[in-house]
Amino acid sequence: MLLANPDRESGLEKSQVGEIRLLFSGIEGDCHGGFNRKSDSRMLKQFKRGTEVRNARQVSILSVEELADIAGIMKIPAVKPEWVGANMVTSGIPDLSLLPPSSRLQFPSGATIVVDMENFPCRYPAEIIERNNPDQAVGFVQAAMHKRGVVGWVEREGEVRSGDTIVTWIPQQRLYAHA
Secondary structure (H helix, E strand, O other): OEEEOOOHHHOOOOEEEOEEEEEOOEEOOOOOOOOEEEOOHHHOOOOOOOOEEEOOOOEEEEEHHHHHHHHHHHOOOOOOHHHHOOOEEEOOOOOHHHOOOOOEEEOOOOOEEEEEEEOOOOHHHHHHHHHHOOOOOOOHHHHOOOOOOEEEEEEEOEEEEOOOOOEEEOOOOOOOOOO
């Protein structure tokens, strides 16, 4: 499933589309595109809010399986990708949210997205989900920890169509002992 929203002011929610064009600046016509962005609450330890930084959050990718897990934990029928600002929803990549940084997701056109990092849950989707499910048993932020997918940036341009097969490239990993 592919989703986009051209207007950041309209909110986080996105609409389904049949195909997207990945550009080096992100998804053509999506409000989260661009080479740069303003820093936000995730970066307060490094920068003052609103500092211009490189946009490594051009694309938000979630999985069908993890969205179902979140809904189950929250005891609601579903968590719709539209509610959480997703651009892509995959199926069949185990533990998508735990893909290591620098993993590559490559599509039949050659278009490739580099995973920057896990996308940690925040209050914005929580508000949308609560509006649609006022009787939820568990909050979104708690239920979606390590299940909200990943964010990344475009390494190679190209077309992506709904239903495309994704080849996942995982880089060699080693633990940094001094973290």
